[in-house]
Amino acid sequence: MRLSEKYKDQIADILSRYPVRRSALLPLLCLAQQEEGYVSEAAMKEIAGILKLTPPQVYETVTFYTMLNLKPVGKFHIQVCKSLMCALVGSDTLLGWLRAKLGIKPGETTPDRMFTLSTVECLAACGAGPMMQINDDYYEKLTEEKVDRILADLKRDGTSPLKSGPFMLPEPVNSKG
Amino acid sequence: MAKHELILLKNMTSPGYTGSLADYERAGGYQALRKTLGKIAPADVTAIVVKSGLRGRGGAGFPTGIKWGFLPKDYQGPRYLCCNADESEPGTFKDRQLIERDPHQVIEGILLACYAIGAETAYIYIRGEFALGAAILERALSEAGAAGYIGRNILGTGVNIDVWIHRGAGAYICGEETALLESLEGKRGLPRVKPPFPATHGLYGKPTVVNNVETLANLPHILNRGAEWFASIGSPPKSTGTRIFCVSGHVRRPGNYEVPMGITFRELIFEHAGGMRSDKSLKAFIPGGASAPFLTPDHLDVKMDFESVAQAGSMLGSGGVTVMEEGTSMVWATLRLMEFFYHESCGKCTPCREGSSWLVQTMRRILAKRGRREDLETLTDLCQNIAGRTVCAFGDAEVAPVMSTLKYWRHEYEDLIREAESLGLSGVPELVLPAGRY
Numbered sequence: 231m232r233l234s235e236k237y238k239d240q241i242a243d244i245l246s247r248y249p250v251r252r253s254a255l256l257p258l259l260c261l262a263q264q265e266e267g268y269v270s271e272a273a274m275k276e277i278a279g280i281l282k283l284t285p286p287q288v289y290e291t292v293t294f295y296t297m298l299n300l301k302p303v304g305k306f307h308i309q310v311c312k313s314l315m316c317a318l319v320g321s322d323t324l325l326g327w328l329r330a331k332l333g334i335k336p337g338e339t340t341p342d343r344m345f346t347l348s349t350v351e352c353l354a355a356c357g358a359g360p361m362m363q364i365n366d367d368y369y370e371k372l373t374e375e376k377v378d379r380i381l382a383d384l385k386r387d388g389t390s391p392l393k394s395g396p397f398m399l400p401e402p403v404n405s406k407g
Numbered sequence: 408m409a410k411h412e413l414i415l416l417k418n419m420t421s422p423g424y425t426g427s428l429a430d431y432e433r434a435g436g437y438q439a440l441r442k443t444l445g446k447i448a449p450a451d452v453t454a455i456v457v458k459s460g461l462r463g464r465g466g467a468g469f470p471t472g473i474k475w476g477f478l479p480k481d482y483q484g485p486r487y488l489c490c491n492a493d494e495s496e497p498g499t500f501k502d503r504q505l506i507e508r509d510p511h512q513v514i515e516g517i518l519l520a521c522y523a524i525g526a527e528t529a530y531i532y533i534r535g536e537f538a539l540g541a542a543i544l545e546r547a548l549s550e551a552g553a554a555g556y557i558g559r560n561i562l563g564t565g566v567n568i569d570v571w572i573h574r575g576a577g578a579y580i581c582g583e584e585t586a587l588l589e590s591l592e593g594k595r596g597l598p599r600v601k602p603p604f605p606a607t608h609g610l611y612g613k614p615t616v617v618n619n620v621e622t623l624a625n626l627p628h629i630l631n632r633g634a635e636w637f638a639s640i641g642s643p644p645k646s647t648g649t650r651i652f653c654v655s656g657h658v659r660r661p662g663n664y665e666v667p668m669g670i671t672f673r674e675l676i677f678e679h680a681g682g683m684r685s686d687k688s689l690k691a692f693i694p695g696g697a698s699a700p701f702l703t704p705d706h707l708d709v710k711m712d713f714e715s716v717a718q719a720g721s722m723l724g725s726g727g728v729t730v731m732e733e734g735t736s737m738v739w740a741t742l743r744l745m746e747f748f749y750h751e752s753c754g755k756c757t758p759c760r761e762g763s764s765w766l767v768q769t770m771r772r773i774l775a776k777r778g779r780r781e782d783l784e785t786l787t788d789l790c791q792n793i794a795g796r797t798v799c800a801f802g803d804a805e806v807a808p809v810m811s812t813l814k815y816w817r818h819e820y821e822d823l824i825r826e827a828e829s830l831g832l833s834g835v836p837e838l839v840l841p842a843g844r845y
Contacts, residue, residue, distance in 0.1 A: 247569075247571045249485070249611060250592065250593075250611055252592060252593035252594070253573075253591060253592055253593045254593065255593030255594075256535075256573070256574065256575070256576050256590070256593060257573070257574070259576070260535075260574060260576070281593070290595060291593065291594060291595055294578060294595040294596065294753075295535075295575070295576035295577050295578050295596075296576070296577035296578065297535045297536065297576040297577035298576050298577075312743075312746075313497045313697075313743065313744075313747050314497060314498075314697070314729070314740055314743040314744050314747070315497055315498050315655045315656060315727075315729050317743050318655075318656045318657060318729070318731060318735070318740075319655075319656070319657075350577075351495075351497070351579065351746075351747045351750050351751060352495055352496070352497040352498075352579070352697075352747065353536055354494045354495065354499065354500045354502075354503050354534070354536070354537070355500060355503075356497065356498050356499065356500050356653060356655035356661075356727065356729070357500055357653060357654065357655045357661035357662050357663070358500075358661070359655070363536060366538035366539070367538075367539075368539070394539070395539075396426070396504075396507035396508050396539070396543065397500070397503050397504045397507045397508065398419065398504060398508055399500070399504070399661065399662035399663055400660050400661070400662035400663075402420065402422075
């Protein structure tokens with residue numbers, strides 16, 4: 231279904247927040263990605279129409295932002311932070327576990343289209359590394375056991391209780407680690 | 408360890424605090440807004456913030472009240488406030504905690520700043536990856552709206568302020584204030600040439616202030632307790648108040664520590680953060696996020712205020728302190744940061760776009776034991792041709808790690824090159840993965 235039909239109210243609400251239509255571009259691209267898992271050519275053309283932009287104006291913006299996918303990804307997009315702060319505490323090892331467990335390299339998707347693996351730069355979790363983001367959720371202070379549990383949880387339930395809640399570090403003394 | 412009063416992290420460290428509107432109000436929240444709106448003239452609010460000595464907590468450390476003062480006084484059209492929540496500087500994770508644990512403190516700060524500069528619209532530009540933070544803020548904004556703190560005729564004072572969340576989509580450069588504005592306008596996040604400054608030509612070409620999350624979170628406290636109180640904390644007159652330092656790397660207790668500015672790195676790392684995680688000693692630390700030059704154990708007694716760190720040849724930047732233990736390869740550490748900067752260079756300026764690629768390639772060659780003697784000269788030459796030759800400070804940031812590690816740990820580069828020579832591999836092309844996202 232076209233975005234402008236399915237998200238009619240939401241699009242009107244987004245547009246009302248800005249005095250200039252083009253400002254709604256990133257929010258609308260987010261909607262498109264939420265709908266299909268990536269930003270398709272059809273969506274870009276439709277958004278260009280809504281915002282009175284040319285398709286190249288939309289495309290040039292999409293290609294600038296790393297969170298916008300230009301091709302489909304798996305049901306779960308695993309993004310491992312490889313920046314220095316996470317690397318100091320073992321992000322290369324974490325990536326090694328994921329490669330072995332999923333049988334894919336960064337940039338690839340499992341044949342069942344369940345998981346896509348990527349490496350990314352800093353996700354602002356530096357004190358709680360090594361870490362990964364899966365779709366909208368952060369998973370921090372990872373160990374091999376935790377990674378196993380998270381992957382099993384996601385396959386079985388589509389979510390995992392090991393995801394991070396509101397960030398607090400160092401954790402309060404009485405909370406569990 | 409001396410006991411310091413927590414200001415910004417106080418609420419969230421009290422047991423049972425959820426960050427809800429009810430919790431925030433119970434802790435004295437929105438009192439500053441009640442005391443200020445319609446009771447203190449906007450110009451006087453700015454004067455109070457100037458007097459407090461508050462400086463921006465995002466990286467550059469510019470005095471906040473002075474920045475507000477640059478807005479044209481007689482301009483009749485709209486003005487904007489942008490809360491910079493695009494926290495992406497490697498080593499920094501404080502704004503995330505402020506947003507997720509005490510969102511109303513940030514919102515109250517935003518409202519006070521809007522009032523002071525006469526803005527009726529504020530945008531919170533939050534990095535796209537912070538989905539949880541955006542959801543928490545969204546909920547907090549609707550709570551605050553329902554309670555009459557946001558919207559039309561706030562608290563019956565006739566003041567109107569709307570606050571909207573705008574999510575980014577994964578680009579470090581959008582934390583740079585003019586790139587943030589471009590991105591908010593729906594374009595690629597390319598920094599603008601300054602001048603003109605956002606104060607006169609900002610969002611949609613209108614007068615605009617861009618302030619960091621932590622900067623704004625300080626405002627309710629300054630308005631509640633007075634400029635003199637704030638100015639007496641820390642290392643007056645130029646580094647007043649507390650700062651949240653984010654400690655990461657090889658320490659026992661990484662995390663966010665709010666301390667008065669002016670304590671030493673030794674105290675932060677060895678007392679607050681529990682010291683080194685193993686029996687290895689400290690080899691190097693980054694004092695203020697990936698853009699700040701590395702420092703050595705000789706700098707542990709440097710005071711953590713803007714001036715002292717600058718004197719030591721680095722900067723407090725975004726407040727991210729990363730600690731590395733003995734045994735860490737400085738060439739490897741520098742390469743990791745170079746890969747970050749290469750990936751995140753927006754591509755607008757040739758020295759940064761091309762230079763960051765050359766830095767990565769040269770560093771990779773050295774680390775892969777294929778280095779050549781002239782590589783060190785090439786690195787220095789590259790750095791000198793990037794720094795100061797770009798539209799924004801990104802160019803200076805990306806050369807900082809290279810220049811500082813070449814200064815303090817040059818022998819590590821030389822050892823790797825000597826090894827390449829003894830293996831007969833110096834200058835032999837190595838097989839490397841393509842740079843960037845892999």
